[in-house]
Amino acid sequence: MQKPTLPKGTRDFGPVQMTRRNFIFDTIKSTFQQFGFLPLETPAMENLSVLMGKYGEEGDQLLFKILNNGLYEAKNKEAVKGAFEKSLQQAYTSDLVTERGLRYDLTVPFARYVVMNRNEIVFPFKRYQIQPVWRADRPQKGRYREFYQCDADVVGTNSLLCEAEIVCMMNEILGKLGIADFTIKVNHRKVLSALAEVIGAPGQEGPLCVAIDKLDKIGRTGVEKELSERGFSAEAIRKLEPVFNINGSFTENTAQLQTLFAQSATGQQGLAELSEVVSLVEAFGVQNSHLQFDVTLARGLSYYTGAIFEVKVNNVQIGSISGGGRYDNLTGSFGLPGVSGVGFSFGVDRIYDVMEELQLFPQWNATTTRVMLIGFDAAAQRYALPILRQLRQAGINSELYPDSAKLKKQLDYANSKGIPYVVLIGSNEMETGKLALKNMTTGEQQALSVTEIIKIVAG
């Protein structure tokens, strides 16, 4: 006999947690629908050829790969053995050993779906998707190996209205969840490219961002040190001066960068797009958009080409709870170029953790049962069955304690489940047809007909 355990980084969700999670899911789902998004689900596993190379080198390493079934009876045993050993030594993938993996996010499977169904889809296509994803990360606070993402994406339009609507949805959803103090950080891939270009290190925005991103953690000197370690010249670092000093309003930041990007058409375009997004959000009439232009924001996912978003709840431990951006060529890598998309994703598990830390969950009762019937003996239990059916048909969630246990035990059960009403049925009740309805909160009890009980319990 052994104690069962859960795989690292995975969790069970009990009734209480599920009640809370469903509240989050329902809030997100209804908002997505309000904005015209349609549901989609894709398989847990995808072919590795679909997943590999979409998330950068780090991402590839975090993919959960699925071992081919039937390996033991492989025709070419020696070759399989060799490939298997090789795959253990390094991040190497052989079709002989594995050709499928668990999805890493919902955006890439979505792009795959769009390409495969391009002829049936009406563009612009707006879909939402709420499913688990898997990453072979090392678990820690707010980080799991299996977690749920709630994505909303639009493909087939370049309109910045989509970006603006994303900001609106973020505000809407977090507002409904009761999360008030948060920041929606935005940046633009073109701004990052222009930054690298302007300081004389074109194409180096990757390492540049990784370093700058740590500004608030390790300070300016730390960043400069790291940049120099990453091979940036002193000259290049000196040119970053304005970036370090950026810490104003959206328009102030834009103005500063405008000067820096005087010679960069790319940079100008990125700034123009961001300004347009902000202007559109304002046009929607959103009072406080929580938007903040953050030049150091660099979403790791390599497929973003336009605006990038990240939502951080302030004064909590957890990192970002949502992220997204525009990707111009994701479907291109599957053979359908020219379809631009924008999307974003909520991390439900992190939202849950944040809400728990901020104590935003009401004292919900996981049970939805309104009334429980108690029969004193087998005859009474039988007598209760048509009544139970009557209650349920009246739309009242009800149950009957299935064992003929002692009254005390049955009441105890109802009490610990938080069931508000109980109907007691014994010989007296069966004779008169008047049942004893007990209010579990007040303890009051009265003899009533089934019709009267339905009336009271339903209210």
Next chain:
RNA sequence: GAGGUUGUAGCUCAGCUGGUUAGAGCGCCUGAUUGUGGUUCAGGAGGUCGCGGGUUCGAACCCCGUCUCCCUCCCCA
């Protein structure tokens, strides 16, 4: 991938420089009350001290290995 930390009853945790039979609170079960829960009172059950090995007359405690939990870095939802 690098580093740190934790593991004792269902849960939260005590357990002294190694020393008889490993404790508490909560929860659970039974009874006071054979037709009445949430309060109270009385009693009871429940532990391979994560796992494996070692040191010792003797190990929950010391040593080695291993797994696990949580955390930091990297990266990310």
